[in-house]
Amino acid sequence: MNDAIRKVVMPKWGLSMTSGKITEWIVAEGEEVSDGDDLAEIDTDKIAGTLESADAGVLRRVVADVNEDVPVGATIALIAPADVPDSEIEEAARLAREELESGAVEEAAGPVTGTVTVDGRSLAYATLGDGAEVVVLVHGYGGDKNSWLFVQEPLADGRTVHALDLPGHGESAKDVGDGSLDTLAGAVLGFLEQRGIERAHLVGHSLGGAVVTAAAVADPARVASLTLVAPAGVGPDVNAEYLRGFAEATSRRELKPHLGALFADPAQVTRQLADDLMKYKRLDGVDKALRTLLGTLLDGDAPALDVVPLLAKAELPVTVVWGSDDAVLPVSNARSLPDPDAVHVVEGAGHMVHMEKPNALVAVVSEKRR
Incomplete structure (x- = not known):
């Protein structure tokens, strides 16, 4: 040809x-x-x-x-x-x-998976690309490495991109210890150390945004930049009903109405997505992990995290991306950021910007790395 x-x-x-x-x-x-x-x-x-x-x-x-x-x-x-x-x-x-x-189609290789052990916990990850520049993607509460399915491949063009399962999530160990931000940030930094990554761009969604911020402040030499997608711990508003509903749901029928809060278009919530999440929630240790992490995220109906002081300390490039229709952590929270005018608001996206409007996030991350 x-x-x-x-x-x-x-x-x-x-x-x-x-x-x-x-x-x-x-x-x-x-x-x-x-x-x-x-x-x-x-x-x-x-x-x-x-x-x-x-x-x-x-x-x-x-x-x-x-x-x-x-x-x-x-x-x-x-x-x-x-x-x-x-x-x-x-x-x-x-x-x-x-x-x-x-039907004789050679299937694309897809990400290479692996595990590392950090503080006695097995952490699962998926890797695409082999470039010198390294990007690490960290999901939010109840998510996993597959939530980056639409952005990992395009970001891997010329880069090495790892998607990590935090403790308590995906294929990682379900033990989250005290569930604190320091524990989760230690898992990210431990992953970098175990993989021999001297310096990486960290991208975090929701809880993952708070986690990578804490990691950057704890070990600034290892972090080249932060991209925060609808980060937890910024601003006064949080959909506590969604978080509790997700943690407490025991069936697909109970879970699916809560998942609608994640997307600007609730029709994006497929039966398969709900079924996959219920399979995860039924794994041994997941219920305890989610309830422990709920205490990290919520103080009553208010946010328990505040990473704004950490962001003020961070002496590195920080970019924030937020969906205009976020019903979990509303974009109005961005007013609490040190530089609220620098936020990239993605119109027509809800909390899951990286799944609903992945091209917008890829463009922001790629532009920042040039």
């Missing part, structure tokens, strides 16, 4: 994704695209996302149809310069279609 013809493949967003379904082609055949342009909306078993182009040129051929179930790694479209002959495009499209229909 002509090297000028670039394949657009079904991405692997997260460890468990094996296929996806295109719900809409944003770009039509014959239209020019640039690196980073939105190409298509894709539905996974967890949530819908937008696929960006990794190449510039013309969308010469759409290979996969709307609503067709496509395995990860299969070619769904072809991008090439306008001067590539149609005959070559047709032959490449024919081969791609044959591969798709035969």
Whole structure:
């Protein structure tokens, strides 16, 4: 195949994704695209996302149809310069279609997983990329490394990107000790030490935002910058009902109404997402971990954390990203930041900015690292 013809493949967003379904082609055949342009909306078993182009040129051929179930790694479209002959495009499209229909698709490798031991606890992580620059992604309360499924891959272009499971979450040990911010920050710093990472950019969501802030203040030499996504511990407002509801739910029926608070569009909450969270909540030790961490997050109906003084001490670049429709930690909390005017407000996003509007977060993080 002509090297000028670039394949657009079904991405692997997260460890468990094996296929996806295109719900809409944003770009039509014959239209020019640039690196980073939105190409298509894709539905996974967890949530819908937008696929960006990794190449510039013309969308010469759409290979996969709307609503067709496509395995990860299969070619769904072809991008090439306008001067590539149609005959070559047709032959490449024919081969791609044959591969798709035969099912003989080489699946994308996806993240490499591993564990380290910190303070006697096993911490799980997933890694993409092999660049010298290192980014570490830290999820929020009740989340895990898979919550970064839409941003880890694009961030790994030229970088090494680790997504970490905090104690009590994902595949990490469920022992959270006293559940304090210092304990969780120690887990992040211990991960860096165990992996031999001398310096990293830390990105933290919600509780993870507070955790990476504490880590940066505790060991500033290891932290190059902070990107905080709807960080906990900033401002006076918190949706205590959501946090308690998440911790106390014992069935999918009880859990799903609370999950709607995470997204600007509650329809983003799929049955699969709720089922996966219930499987996690039923693991031994999770109930105790979540209740312990609830005490770290809440003092009655008010926030128990205040990381604003820590941010004032942090002598490193800090960027804050917040969804305009956040119903868990409202964007009005940003007024408590040392520099509230520097906040990137993402319109149409709720608390899960990195899942609802991942391209906006990727753009902020990538711009900051240049």
